[in-house]
Amino acid sequence: MSKIEEVAALVEKGKAKLVGQAVQEALDEGCDPMDILNDGMIKTMSVVGDKFKNGEIFVPEMLVAARAMKKGVEVLKPHLASGSTGALGKVLIATVSGDLHDIGKNLVAMMIESAGFEVVDLGVDVSTEKVIEAYRANPDTRIICLSALLTTTMPAMKETVTALNESDFRGSIKVMVGGAPITQEFADEIGADGYSDDAASAAALARKLVAA
Numbered sequence: 616m617s618k619i620e621e622v623a624a625l626v627e628k629g630k631a632k633l634v635g636q637a638v639q640e641a642l643d644e645g646c647d648p649m650d651i652l653n654d655g656m657i658k659t660m661s662v663v664g665d666k667f668k669n670g671e672i673f674v675p676e677m678l679v680a681a682r683a684m685k686k687g688v689e690v691l692k693p694h695l696a697s698g699s700t701g702a703l704g705k706v707l708i709a710t711v712s713g714d715l716h717d718i719g720k721n722l723v724a725m726m727i728e729s730a731g732f733e734v735v736d737l738g739v740d741v742s743t744e745k746v747i748e749a750y751r752a753n754p755d756t757r758i759i760c761l762s763a764l765l766t767t768t769m770p771a772m773k774e775t776v777t778a779l780n781e782s783d784f785r786g787s788i789k790v791m792v793g794g795a796p797i798t799q800e801f802a803d804e805i806g807a808d809g810y811s812d813d814a815a816s817a818a819a820l821a822r823k824l825v826a827a
């Protein structure tokens with residue numbers, strides 16, 4: 616079994632205490648950090664999701680796999696993201712109301728920070744009101760990023776984007792959306808400025824939006 620396969624197996628089994636060491640060993644063997652992330656962790660979460668959908672595992676198993684992935688990402692982070700200067704301005708990021716999924720949001724935050732932004736992470740289950748309050752507290756914000764992982768929380772994303780579109784500060788910010796069920800079509804329909812399907816392209820899009 617390769618080191619990346621070992622990481623994948625440990626994430627799938629939710630072995631949080633062992634994942635960090637396996638990730639470090641994979642790095643020591645010269646594995647590309649992006650391969651460890653994509654093949655060892657993100658693909659594994661899809662496997663976990665499929666097993667959940669098929670009734671082979673339940674919420675607690677999904678939860679421990681998520682915890683294990685987070686441990687692995689902690690070890691990987693310095694190898695994926697360079698220190699940020701914050702020079703490109705401030706970004707607010709949140710998972711929308713009713714949605715507790717944060718692994719994808721955290722990766723997007725990490726890559727956007729690494730691309731040169733200062734990131735204010737509002738966490739998960741963030742209401743429209745909280746997003747607007749956070750903007751009022753950070754009026755130098757240039758981009759608001761929203762993540763949703765559930766089809767049932769897509770309406771919450773729509774509600775927040777609609778409120779932002781109707782706000783008096785809309786002209787000063789860009790709005791980016793993403794997450795597994797989100798599509799470019801949905802982003803256009805709700806009036807977001809941008810959509811991307813993974814963390815690296817989210818960082819590239821953020822740079823493009825502030826340059827526009």
Ligand code: B1M
Pocket residue numbers: 657660661662663664665667668674675677678680681713714715716717718719720722723760761762763764765766767791792793794795796810811812813814815817
């Ligand atoms: Co949940 N869950 N979950 N879950 N979970 C999914 C999303 C699901 C697809 C599993 C399945 O059935 N196959 C399914 C949703 C089905 C649907 O809506 N159609 C589901 C369900 C049903 C649920 C519950 C309802 C289960 C229940 O209670 N009965 C429940 C809901 C809780 C809630 O939120 N209110 C629930 C709970 C959980 C846990 C808490 C146990 C745990 C989350 C822990 C955590 O995040 N801290 C969990 C997990 C781990 C998953 C899966 C297995 C993995 C998600 C993940 O972290 N993926 C997931 C299955 C799957 O995704 N295939 C599943 C890895 C991550 C890196 O990918 O988040 O997609 P992702 O992020 C990507 C891109 O989407 C993108 O970039 C990221 C990096 O490349 N991206 C953006 C994300 N945000 C972006 C923002 C951007 C741009 C790009 O710009 C702003």
